[in-house]
Amino acid sequence: MGETHSLEDRFQAFVEAENKVEPKHWMPDGYRKTLVRQISQHAHSEVVGMLPEANWISRAPSLRAKLILLAKVQDEAGHGLYLYSAAETLGTSRDQMIDDLLSGKAKYSSIFNYPTLTWADMGAIGWLVDGAAIANQVMLCRTSYGPYSRAMVRICKEESFHQRQGYEIMMTLAKGTKEQKAMAQDALNRWWWPSIMMFGPSDDNSPNSAQSMKWRIKRKSNDELRQEFIDKTVAQAEFIGLTLPDPDLKWNAETGHYDFGEIDWTEFFEVIAGNGPCNAERLAARQKAHDEGAWVRDAATAYAVKQAARKPNPSTQTHAA
């Protein structure tokens, strides 16, 4: 009896030995479901995340800034695609995921439900929002699911440009006129708290975290990641002479970390529940893009079918059905 191990036990030992799980491996249903939810949410976040920044492409202050912003938004689309592909290896379909996003069934990061009011918001998003995302994504490079891990490695390589370009925008504004510096400070004031909420609820209020850590999907807890991010960001803000909007923020020599003020979790859960400043606008924009792109998808399909019919070689036929 001592020698019989359930599939679950063997799976647990497999991930604890730092093995990567691949699509064809046996995995517990819960593991598969958790990953489909997490990876698709992550993909949706990349895709919806294009919207707040797209808002400023046509009003970027220089051609250089515009080219950079375009490249960044294009990266986000690419990141969404890597992640949708990773989720599909678990047996869900792209169409199902898109439907779930558009119907409001699937979530995406709460941060993208805040508006981008000034050019400085492009700086704050790159520096803080992408910075927070990187902290999470660097940890996920070591996730136990192979395709997710590989997507994360590729994304991390590309994200660092995002954070640096954001910080550069903030630095430029902070060194500028009084008004420009005030604009940077205002953006920091508005984005700071939502950014540190991105790591999710605190550990004692995050019921799924423990199981995810056990399965090696997550490698660090929400609070650990948040603390690391805050510790890193304080000096970056000081360097450009901006103030993080938290009067309780102070160095704690005993813990070796910064103490910080209470997070307004009511706001976080309100935004998650769909009551943030831009939830409806974001979904409407996605729905509009989906609807207005329908004829392009139809035309591409029709063209492929026609071309395949003309070609004598059957090996290039499409599987439109």
Added chain:
Amino acid sequence: MSQASHQWPLWEVFVRSKNGLAHKHSGSLHAPDAEMALKNARDVYTRRSEGVSIWVVPSSSITASSPDEKDPLFAPSDDKVYRHPTFYDIPDEVGHM
């Protein structure tokens, strides 16, 4: 919603990072045909000079070995240590061989 029932086929993307190296699997994407798959692969997987050549292959054309048969499939190569150069004791005096 009318298109929901016919999703474009899935393609696996292989990228040669530079001449002299083999194509390596980069990821996958959906496209209606090979030509679009190539164009999309260019945009999705080579935005930063990651490649000099791309292959796209319909995922349905790939036959994969099953992880369950990993042991019987690969076991024959595990018990033939004499296939490795280190199996043989050659005196140091002989020099590099």
